[in-house]
Amino acid sequence: MRTTKRRTDSPPPRTANTEVEVLRGFLDYLRDAIARKVEGAPEPRVREPAVPSGTSLLGLLNHLVAVEDATFLGAKVTDWQATFRPDPRDSVADIVTRYRETVDRANQTLDGQTDPGAPMPGRTGRSPSLRWALTHMIEETGRHAGHADIIRELIDGATGR
Numbered sequence: 001m002r003t004t005k006r007r008t009d010s011p012p013p014r015t016a017n018t019e020v021e022v023l024r025g026f027l028d029y030l031r032d033a034i035a036r037k038v039e040g041a042p043e044p045r046v047r048e049p050a051v052p053s054g055t056s057l058l059g060l061l062n063h064l065v066a067v068e069d070a071t072f073l074g075a076k077v078t079d080w081q082a083t084f085r086p087d088p089r090d091s092v093a094d095i096v097t098r099y100r101e102t103v104d105r106a107n108q109t110l111d112g113q114t115d116p117g118a119p120m121p122g123r124t125g126r127s128p129s130l131r132w133a134l135t136h137m138i139e140e141t142g143r144h145a146g147h148a149d150i151i152r153e154l155i156d157g158a159t160g161r
Contacts, residue, residue: 023134062086072106
């Protein structure tokens with residue numbers, strides 16, 4: 001029988017007032033929310049598809065590792081659908097750690113970037129602006145955090161951010 005776990009909501013972040021600080025504050029808020037949503041989710045349910053499309057809770061976080069890596073660190077992804085399928089040898093802790101480490105590396109790239117209109121640092125050729133990259137990651141992470149909220153509640157009743 002599924003039990004409803006206590007809600008652990010946290011309010012939106014208080015940030016400084018520059019555009020980049022506000023965007024980074026909200027992105028970090030969402031990043032933490034989805035990582036915490038996956039942490040502690042029970043095996044094997046965390047990797048079982050929760051919907052007909054095959055999406056699983058662990059697959060969502062695995063996908064976000066790839067999106068962070070591509071958006072902020074310049075990695076090339078050839079099969080985005082494959083990023084939703086974590087390696088069966090990877091534990092929940094492995095993927096949460098990989099996500100947090102990728103976020104840390106992305107934040108190191110972002111540190112010191114203050115011009116939202118500037119191209120992403122360290123890129124050759126055509127590069128999105130910092131504003132676009134941050135907004136895209138807020139949209140992507142927020143979208144999948146919402147999916148994760150629903151899937152986690154279906155798995156064990158846990159709700160909240």
